Amino acid sequence: MASRKQKAPIVKAPPPPRLASSALAVCALSWLVPGVGHLWFGRRQKGLVFLVMLPLMFAIGIALKGRLFSLLPLDLGDPLVALAALADLGAGLVYFVAKGLGYGAGQVVAVTYEYGNAFMIVAGLLNSLVVIDVYDIALGRK
């Protein structure tokens, strides 16, 4: 019986799971504490700016009597609140610390209420962009 040599199909190897998992771990750390991911990868200047500016924006939002939105109880009738809560959560650890300490109740009658909301929501969204940047750095894309 004639034996035929079969070539093994060329399969592109996926990225090593360790690299992907460690990148996700650094991203999680960077989400919790803004700028830590950049500091981890030696981008000191960027890391320090994020470490100072993002919690500062969040603190200004609380000082302006903004409200920390919560996902729970989930109210599908008010999707903007859920979206604002997701954005607020992007700020990471400061969100939970502020919640735990009882800040962020929000004063709807305060003139600065909406400004406070804007500061906290944008701080969370900017931190989400920072986390995405960390992921790109971790995978060697930047």
Next chain:
Amino acid sequence: MALHSHILIMAVFAVCVGAVAGVLLKDEVREQVRTGGAIAGGLVGMAIVVGWLLYFLPL
């Protein structure tokens, strides 16, 4: 709190966003300052322009 002025709050917000976005988008300090300044200036400028446009709209 000292932040009672609407325009001051807006300027602080624009500077914060400009600083973070500039540092995030660019790698060199000079470019970061330029980009951050452009973003901050654009935010404040656009707010003033839109504010004046709204002023002429009847309530």
